[in-house]
Amino acid sequence: MADRPHHDTRTRPTVRPTTGPADGAGWQPPEHEVEPAYQPVQINRTDGSWTVGRING
Template identity: 60%
Template structure:
């Protein structure tokens, strides 16, 4: 059985909890382009397509990497890994 991130404190939640999703009624749809910095120092362009903001804990976002065929994944929002890009033109 997959580990449920809701059972952990914000600091101890597992990253990349594949297959897990927060309660549907708590998900906020979004469309925000991001630059994703990977652990190996490489980067990719993607988008945040949903937010989950549990009370009193760190915000999580569902991120889809563009052009790589990867499934969207929930992860804690970390501004060191996810650089928000402009969503609209000038």
């Protein structure tokens, strides 16, 4: 062990958690930057048929 360098943990920087939209902080973009988006999707039914649907977001 004598050949390994000593690491002093007291000199390490403090890491603080960041907050943002992903953590539910309630951030929203400015209204003028928001545009509706409609994503078409294929819905597969249990009987093997399918239909077109849409995800709104």
